[in-house]
Amino acid sequence: MRSTTLCLPIQGNPAERILLGMKKTGFGHGKYNGFGGKIENGETPTAAAVRELVEECGIAVKEADLEYMGQLMFIFPANPELDHDVHLYVVRNWQGEPGETAEMKPAWFDVADIPYKDMWADDSYWMPAVLKGKKVNGEVIFADDNEEVDGITIRTE
Numbered sequence: 001m002r003s004t005t006l007c008l009p010i011q012g013n014p015a016e017r018i019l020l021g022m023k024k025t026g027f028g029h030g031k032y033n034g035f036g037g038k039i040e041n042g043e044t045p046t047a048a049a050v051r052e053l054v055e056e057c058g059i060a061v062k063e064a065d066l067e068y069m070g071q072l073m074f075i076f077p078a079n080p081e082l083d084h085d086v087h088l089y090v091v092r093n094w095q096g097e098p099g100e101t102a103e104m105k106p107a108w109f110d111v112a113d114i115p116y117k118d119m120w121a122d123d124s125y126w127m128p129a130v131l132k133g134k135k136v137n138g139e140v141i142f143a144d145d146n147e148e149v150d151g152i153t154i155r156t157e
């Protein structure tokens with residue numbers, strides 16, 4: 001199963017604003033999401049997260065500034081080749097201004113106004129806890145349309 005990263009740049013502690021990107025291509029096209037992608041062979045999850053943040057929205061982050069927030073498994077019974085896990089991070093410090101890239105168009109949202117209806121269906125189950133500073137671990141099983149959530153187990157610390 002492939003492994004990916006997903007990083008949420010935030011302002012405030014507790015989080016007041018979050019940077020999301022409208023995915024322009026590939027898996028999750030047309031949805032807002034955090035920034036991340038596949039972990040390449042020989043790459044650590046944190047190195048992948050740093051690389052993807054530059055590639056997708058042009059901000060430079062130090063690995064030490066990534067705050068690990070847990071791991072989720074996404075299972076697609078109708079299309080098992082889509083199964084993957086995701087290493088979650090938040091980050092509050094970076095260099096550079098977020099900007100549009102070939103992959104993502106970033107936008108800031110108040111945490112009270114996160115556009116969950118335009119995001120992956122799993123996000124509303126775990127993102128509020130992460131934005132409150134809680135680590136999450138769990139598994140999401142998607143329905144046959146590979147969009148709706150059929151079952152979900154999330155543990156928070």
Ligand SMILES: COc1nc(N)nc2c1ncn2[C@H]1C[C@H](O)[C@@H](COP(=O)(O)OP(=O)(O)OP(=O)(O)O)O1
Binds near residue numbers: 004026027028086123
């Ligand atoms: C299925 O539910 C998901 N929910 C959320 N919130 N995020 C998800 C979900 N599935 C995937 N993601 C995230 C995980 C990664 O950050 C990206 C997927 O990355 P992708 O497969 O596009 O990886 P890239 O390396 O960017 O791929 P290409 O360069 O080949 O486009 O979405």
